[in-house]
């Protein structure tokens with residue numbers, strides 16, 4: 242297996258010749274928050290699958306729901322007049338779950354990248370129905386991540402995810418993110434930084450012309466870009482600018498949704514109602530590929546009331562509303578609410594964040610600690626705190642390898658260590674994550 246992995250398997254987001262950070266990364270078993278590799282080494286998974294396994298790996302009600310659905314109705318499409326009962330039941334549950342965010346309807350996809358693609362397409366379609374077909378451009382944040390489809394790649398803030406595929410979709414513009422540790426304004430005060438970023442947004446809108454812009458897409462807390470936590474005034478500020486210029490606000494909740502931030506959605510955490518929400522990942526907790534776009538009330542009504550013929554949805558996937566995925570999502574949603582995982586995410590998130598701040602007191606490799614809002618945290622590692630030089634690949638590999646040997650799987654992304662364990666994680670396992678990081682950082686110092 243190890244040889245096949247090295248020779249025949251190209252892994253996402255890595256060079257074909259990489260064997261990830263020298264780790265024996267073939268995972269063969271997982272239970273609760275623990276994973277076991279091919280050599281029998283068991284670790285606490287501080288990555289939470291890929292920030293999707295919110296309920297851990299042993300969620301029996303989900304497994305039972307999947308098995309029952311497989312026996313009863315393994316597949317029927319939701320295209321052109323047919324649908325399936327599991328998908329219908331789920332749409333009602335999702336509408337209730339995201340009702341406080343102003344959501345009214347859902348459109349099913351097979352994952353996060355699809356959800357972004359559909360939401361961006363629906364934004365253009367919405368403006369066309371309203372006779373504003375000139376609104377075709379998209380705005381997003383530098384450091385933002387929105388998946389790998391061509392529209393998503395076009396709005397991705399990290400140039401590494403764009404440049405190999407250019408030319409991508411024209412008309413996509415990226416605004417500085419409220420990233421206090423590094424930003425073009427050299428502003429470290431989070432509140433002042435918000436004002437500068439919002440001013441940059443207004444400038445870009447003025448430059449492009451408001452009536453050419455369809456939507457602004459953002460993650461409420463930026464995940465893959467290194468857990469960039471905006472000041473609480475940022476997303477409300479974006480909301481009011483979008484309202485002013487009638488630009489749709491799309492919240493990419495693929496990571497933030499379902500309790501990770503300590504609230505049921507990242508938007509709700511900041512007190513904002515977006516026009517659409519992209520959801521995936523924890524919707525099925527890793528048990529089945531699935532996603533959805535939640536559509537706000539005003540938008541849904543515009544499509545429903547359309548008599549021009551432009552309101553017919555031209556997006557859709559063979560597996561939109563897959564009954565097994567829907568059954569998994571129903572069971573996940575019930576468990577998510579029954580266990581109120583957002584509360585544990587908030588409590589354990591605080592424990593983790595405070596522990597990381599403590600580590601930063603004696604590890605000079607740590608340039609910045611980010612988190613404090615649920616179970617999304619990051620350490621940004623630098624070789625020199627003064628000039629913030631990012632550490633090299635070998636140093637980060639040594640941190641992760643040592644942490645792994647000490648019983649914890651962490652995720653390295655550039656010079657960031659990202660921590661996003663399952664939301665059911667216990668206090669003692671957070672302690673274990675912290676002690677293994679301590680060991681990793683000491684080894685790399």
Ligand code: PMP
Nearest residue numbers: 352353354386387388493495496
């Ligand atoms: N949006 C965000 C915010 C994400 O973090 C991701 C994946 N990490 C995606 C979209 C894409 O989701 P998927 O990998 O399920 O296509």
